[in-house]
Amino acid sequence: MSADKKNSEIEDKNMDQAEAITNKDATDDVESEEEKPLFNSGILASLFDKATKVGVKAKRDQSALNTEEIEKKARSNMSNPEGVTPPHQLRLAFLGGGSFGTAMSNLAARNGCDSTLWVRNKRTVKSLQRSRVNKKYLPGYTLDERLKYEHDLKAAVQDKDIIFVAVPSSAFRETLRNIRPYLTGQSIVSLTKGMEKDTFSLMSDIIEQELPEVNFGVMSGPNLAVEIMQNMPSASVIASDSEFLRHAVQSALHSVFFRIFASDDIKGVELGGALKNIYAIAMGMAASYNVGENTKAMLLTRALAEMSRFGVASGANPLTFLGLSGVGDLYATCSSELSRNYRIGNMLGKGMSLEAAIKKLGQTAEGVNTIQQVHEKAMKLGIYMPITHALHAVIYDDQAALGVALHLMESGFRSDVEFVMPHEYSNEALNAKITAGMPDK
Numbered sequence: 001m002s003a004d005k006k007n008s009e010i011e012d013k014n015m016d017q018a019e020a021i022t023n024k025d026a027t028d029d030v031e032s033e034e035e036k037p038l039f040n041s042g043i044l045a046s047l048f049d050k051a052t053k054v055g056v057k058a059k060r061d062q063s064a065l066n067t068e069e070i071e072k073k074a075r076s077n078m079s080n081p082e083g084v085t086p087p088h089q090l091r092l093a094f095l096g097g098g099s100f101g102t103a104m105s106n107l108a109a110r111n112g113c114d115s116t117l118w119v120r121n122k123r124t125v126k127s128l129q130r131s132r133v134n135k136k137y138l139p140g141y142t143l144d145e146r147l148k149y150e151h152d153l154k155a156a157v158q159d160k161d162i163i164f165v166a167v168p169s170s171a172f173r174e175t176l177r178n179i180r181p182y183l184t185g186q187s188i189v190s191l192t193k194g195m196e197k198d199t200f201s202l203m204s205d206i207i208e209q210e211l212p213e214v215n216f217g218v219m220s221g222p223n224l225a226v227e228i229m230q231n232m233p234s235a236s237v238i239a240s241d242s243e244f245l246r247h248a249v250q251s252a253l254h255s256v257f258f259r260i261f262a263s264d265d266i267k268g269v270e271l272g273g274a275l276k277n278i279y280a281i282a283m284g285m286a287a288s289y290n291v292g293e294n295t296k297a298m299l300l301t302r303a304l305a306e307m308s309r310f311g312v313a314s315g316a317n318p319l320t321f322l323g324l325s326g327v328g329d330l331y332a333t334c335s336s337e338l339s340r341n342y343r344i345g346n347m348l349g350k351g352m353s354l355e356a357a358i359k360k361l362g363q364t365a366e367g368v369n370t371i372q373q374v375h376e377k378a379m380k381l382g383i384y385m386p387i388t389h390a391l392h393a394v395i396y397d398d399q400a401a402l403g404v405a406l407h408l409m410e411s412g413f414r415s416d417v418e419f420v421m422p423h424e425y426s427n428e429a430l431n432a433k434i435t436a437g438m439p440d441k
């Protein structure tokens, strides 16, 4: 049996179990409460010139937010004199029925886009159509009635303007290969935050390798899917060389609850999203030892130093790491138990094995693979990444977390921000020490 078929069958089983639980315990199920769609109109921004202006008529909802204020603000920001009909309805496909693909496709549908969520499992599509709830990945959240669901990949992607890819990095290349025959000019936007196993390819690398003719971008930022479903104000970054695509994505997803900022540093934005998963695991682990705020702040800030150092070595702009996709996402993921990577770290810190933690999580935690990729690449290129190496030693070389942490603390004198005052050690000297497995003294 192929791995894909096997996964699909496991998902069938999971979906059955999720439905059984939902049916059994309907009184506790938020899904059974009558929920109203937040918006009753489409996004008002025209595709290009009004893309960054909020133009959404918010409807009162039951969340903790002061929606009256937000509605007032939305009204005062309204920029489209023509009223509520979108001048151009973008046609979007979202590939991957996990928590993020679901949350983002829902956001687009709510904004009035023609939004289709592609899910590889036929039964999941039926369940979504029937219940409008993604019972496995986002239980309790009713999706917008305008969101469409599709199992057939060709039907999902043909005649679309933009295809958003939200499958795990392990399935990214295969997904692009599968859609290739149906591409007739659609743009691609990666929502995936990881690196391909063994090849160290980022998703933008894979797009360029597999679909060299395609106009593409990557989107990344502090976007915990559950918070997006709860209408917690959030923001993200679309990075692309194409101004057209940046504006189109802003136009499609921008709302009073979700702002999209633009960048042309594709590598920097993408690396922010991929690398922060490593440090979310480290922070989850640190939290299991009840560390204080000073320690968390130190870990987060030194993580940012590593991220920007690695970014520069990969051709990114270090300033990008000061933005939403860098420190923004690092902060969100390192402070929340909603982060699956944080939860993995926390379980490891409490003594669970990696296999058991992954099984218990039952969802994607990209950081587990990213640690290995970045550890190897940094060793090879002589990039000083002490936290990543330490975490790798704990997870993959079975070293004691406390001992490794103490070792890190004993490291020698370093500059705070190396782009302000360079470290006194040359890269070569550091490389020699790292390669020899020595701490930096």
Ligand SMILES: NC(=O)C1=CN([C@@H]2O[C@H](COP(=O)(O)OP(=O)(O)OC[C@H]3O[C@@H](n4cnc5c(N)ncnc54)[C@H](O)[C@@H]3O)[C@@H](O)[C@H]2O)C=CC1
Binding pocket: 004, 011, 096, 097, 098, 099, 100, 101, 120, 137, 166, 167, 168, 169, 171, 174, 175, 191, 192, 193, 194, 223, 224, 225, 226, 362, 363, 364, 366
């Ligand atoms: N969940 C979140 O809050 C956010 C997730 N992301 C990123 O989005 C990507 C996807 O993550 P989630 O949606 O959270 O994952 P998830 O664990 O919630 O779901 C993964 C989904 O991918 C599907 N999938 C797996 N292999 C597949 C294949 N070969 N073909 C088609 N579909 C396949 C699964 O069926 C499942 O529906 C990850 O790279 C993650 O880092 C980015 C921002 C936020």
Ligand SMILES: O=C(CO)COP(=O)(O)O
Binding pocket: 193, 221, 222, 223, 224, 225, 277, 280, 329, 332, 333, 338, 339, 340, 341, 342, 364, 365, 366
């Ligand atoms: O990327 C995320 C939030 O921005 C989601 O993080 P996790 O994959 O750790 O859940």
